[in-house]
Amino acid sequence: MTASKNGNKTQFGTVNSNMTVDNGVYQPESRGKSWAIVLAGGRGERMREAISEWLGSNRPKQFCRFTGEHSMLENTWDRARQLVGNDHIVTVSVADQAMYFEELDVDTIPGTVLYQPEHNGTAAAVYLALAHILALDPDASVIILPSDHFIFPEANFVALARTALGYVAADPEHLILLGAEARWPNTDFGWIKPAVVGSGSQFASNAVIQPVLAFIEKPDNQQARHLYSNNALWSTMIIATKGELLWQLAKVLHPKFYFCFLYLHRLTLQERYGTMQKEAVDNAVGKTFKYMPELDFSKDLLQNITQQCLVLPMTDIDWDDWGRPERILQSIERYGLDSWLNDAGRSMC
Template sequence: MLAGGDGARLQSLTLKIAGDSRPKQFCSIVGRESLLAQTRARIESLIHVDRELFVVTRAHESYYREELRDVDDSRIISQPLNRGTGVAVAIALLHILQRDADAVVMFVPCDHYYSDSEACGRAIRAAISGAEQYPDSIVLVGAKAHYPEVEYGWIELGSAISHVPIPLLQVNRFWEKPSLLQAQTLLQRGCLWNTFVTVGHARAFLDLVCSQVPNVVPSLAKAMAENELDVAYRLMPAVDFSREVLAPQPHRLLAVPDTTSGWADLGSPTRVMDILTRNKIQPAWLRDGFCFSKAAG
C-alpha cells in the first residue's frame, strides 16, 4: 500500500478537517475513518494481512504510527524522503523480493475514493488472475471515464485477450495527464482512467523499473545493504511511476476495466466537494459548517 505522498494540493482541506496539514491518506475526508483505513478495509478480503506492506515517509510518522499501530514494523517501509511513486515502488519491490522471489504484487494507493468496494474487489481479482496468466505483463485496473479529466492518466485499450470473468485487454497507449483536447478524444474512444491499482509479478515490475530508470534500483539495493538509505534518498531525483515507467512501455501492459466502482482520485478540494455532492455524502466536518472556497488548492 502506497501511503508516502505529501498530498500538498489537499492540505488546505485537511488543515480545516483535522486541524493540521497531514497528508490526505491520514485524514477522515469521506466518512469517519481515514482514507488509509478505508483502503485497508477495502482489500482485506483480497490479500492476507501478513502479506501487506506499507510504504510511508518518515516525516509523517506521527500520523502513520497511530494508523498502523497493529502492524509489525517489518511490514512498514519508512522512506527517509518522499521521492515519488517510482522510488516507492522500487523500494517495495526490493523488500518483497528478499522475502519471496516468485511474489505476485499489487500496488494500491491509499488516498482514493470508491462508492462500491465490492465492484473494486471484482476488478482487482480479475487483475490478479491476469497477472498470474501473463507473468511478463503488468495489469492495470482502469476506471470508466465520465468526463475529459486532464489530471488523470488514461489507458487507451487494444484487443481483448480474455473475457472471463472480466475482460482483460491489451494496452495500445498510456496517456499521462493529457491536454483537454486529447482527453476529450480519449473519452470519445472509450479509454479508461488509470486508478494506479497495478498488479504483476515482482520481477516483471522490477524489469520495467530498471529498463526506464536504471539507476534507481542499484542505488537503493546498495544503500539497503550498507544501511545508507538517508544518503541515497537525498541524492535521488523523484520518479513518477506512471509517466516515467508505465507510459513508455505499453507493450508490457494489460488492463482490466472497472466500470462500476465509482473510483475517484481525491486530488484537490474542488474534486472532493464534487465527489461528496454527487454521492450525497455529508461527513461530520461538512455538517459542522465548513466553508469551502474553490480558490483553495
C-alpha cells in the same frame, strides 16, 4: 529497512528509531504469494488549502477521515487485507509523515511500514517496497494500491482486483492496470488509451482485458475531450504484476536506479539472515536515497513499456483521486455517505 520482531514494544509490533513498523509474520516456505504495496507518502498539495480550512490544520489527505470512522489509508488497508491478508501488506511513506502513524494503535497497522528518508518520486516508493518483498518472497505477485483514492463500492473493486491478480498468475509477462471508466474529460488525471476499445481477450465473464496503446499524462482540454469521446480510461496507478517483472524492467530502463535498489535488496537479505544489523541497513537506505535518480513511476516506467501493459476497465466501480474539495463533496452527496463534511465542507465550494 524492517524492524526486528523482538523489539522493545511488542513482539509483532515493533517501532524502531526510524519508525519502521513490522506487524508481519512471514513463513520462509511461503513463496509465490500475493502482496500489496500501499503508497502512503503523497503530500496532497492540491488539497492543502481545503484541508487546512476544514480541519484547522494541514495533513496529507490519506490521513484524513472524510467519511465514516476511518482514514483513506485505513480504508485502503481494509481493501488490501481482503486481497492479500494482513501479513503481506507493505506500506511506504516518508519519514516526515511518521507522526500520523504514531496516532494509530500499532496493532491495527497491517504488515510492514517502510519510510523513505525523503520524497524521491513514486518509483522509489514502489521499489523500496519491492526490494523488501522480493527478499521475503522472490516469486511474489504484487498489487500497487495508492492510499488516497476514493473507490465505491468496495466489494466490486475487491472482486476486480482479485481478477487482476488471477490474470497475473496466468500471465506473468504483463502488467495489469485497473483503468477507471471516465465520467467527464478530466485534465487532472492521467489517461490510458486502450489499443482495442470495446473488445479484447475475455478473461472473466464481467471483465475485458485490453492492450494499452498509450498513456497520456494530464492532457489539455482538447485532448481530454478527444480521449473521453473515444472511451479512454482514467489511470488509477492500481497495478497488478509479478514482482520480478517490475524488478527486471527497472534494470533495463533505468540501470542506475535499479542498482540502488539491488543494493538495498541485498542488505535486506543480510538483515533477514542476521548478518547485518538493522541500524546499518537504515543508514545505508538514507545514503542511497541521496544519490539515486528521482523517477516518476508512470512517466519514466509505464510509458516506456506499453507493449507489456494490459488494462482492465473498472466497470460498475466509481473511482476518484479526491484531489479537489468539490469532488470529495460530490462523491459524498452522490452516494449519501456519512460525513461531517455534509455541513462543514459546503463553504469551500
